[in-house]
Amino acid sequence: MVRADRIREKDRCMKVSTLSLLFTVVLLACLVSEGHGWFSSVRRKVRQGARFAKGAARGARDMYRGYSDMRKANWKNSDKYFHARANHDAARHGPGGRWAARVISNARENWQSGVSGRGHEDTRADQEANRWGRNGGDPNRYRPKNLPDQYMKVSTLSLLLTVVILACLVSEGHGWFSRSASRGVSRGVRRGAKFVKGAALGARDMYRGYKDMRDANWKNSDKYFHARANHDAARHGPGGRWAAKVISDARENWQSGVSGRGHEDTRADQEANRWGRNGGDPNKYRPAGLPSRY
Known part of the structure; x- marks a missing residue:
């Protein structure tokens, strides 16, 4: 009995080692057949391979996140x-990310057309959207009307906030630089630095309010988060108030012009923004049952 167990254990070890050997041989064969000059520049090829693999892993993660968000949103015509x-x-992560996006998209569409029963036309339209995004096109081209803001790309929002703040500092901030000459450069620079610091802290509070609104995903809570974000940002002085106003206006302009929401909703949002920015208690807009952590 003991002898039989030892034989089975030996066979199992041989199977594992054989599989490992097979995998190693296949890997080396691919490197030799596709790497061409690999052995002449080992370090460079290894770095390239590592970058490709890292990009592919990150691209696969972004593809999964998109699929997960699509399921969670369950929004008509949002696919x-x-x-x-x-x-x-996924394509932002370089060749590896683009490759992962293409492979995963093709596999999903092959499954969809062959197993799920959806038609060829739907698969063609999906692949068109896949290629559009993979080639750097703006995904908002396909964004359906009234899709919740929580599915807006955070990176897009962060870029928007940064660009708006820098652009407005350059275009509107020249006044305090010119006045500082007559009042003393040192005092003017300190005032300017204080303004910029307040604007940065205010932008941070605005982003936190937006992020909390996304995380909460609570019905009728958007006005509360608007008022709270503006209230928190305005605590940082003129710079914070300025950042809150610029960011709120930019968001509402986008909302009314791109997302398809009506003028009345934009007006109500701006009322909440002003209420918080002017020191009003954000709890005026707090919906019943919203968790206390918000």
Whole structure:
């Protein structure tokens, strides 16, 4: 009995070692057949391979995140948007990310047309959205009307906030630089630095409010988070108030012009923004049952 167990254990070890050997041989064969001059520049090839693998892993992660968000949103006619967004995000990670996006998209569409029963036309439209995002196109081209803001790309929002703040500092901030000459450069620079610091802290509070609104995903809570974000940002002085106003206006302009929400909703949002920015208690807009951590 003991002898039989030892034989079985030996066979199992041989199977594992054989599989490992097979995998190693296949890997080396691929490196030799596709790497061409690999042995002449080992370090460079290894670095390239590592970058490719890292990009592919990150691209696969972004593809999964897009699929997960699509399922969670469960929003009518949103699939093309999430396809384009996932491919767009994955492709940012270079050749590996683009490769992963293409392979995963093709596998999913092959399954969809062959197993799920959806038609060829739907598969073609999905692949068009996949290619659009993978080639750097704006995923918002496919964004359906009224899709919740929580599915807006955070990186896009962060870029928007940064660009808006820098642009407005350059275009509107020249006044305090010119006045500082007559009042003393040192005092003017300190005032300017204080303003910029307040604007940065205010932008941080605005982003935190937006992130909390996304995380909470609570019905009728958007006005509360608008008021709270503006209230928190305005605590940082003129710079914070300025950042809150610029960011709120930019968001509402986007909302009314791109997302398809109506003028009345934009007006109500701006009322909440001003209420918080002017020192009003954000709890005026707090919906019943919203968890206390918010």
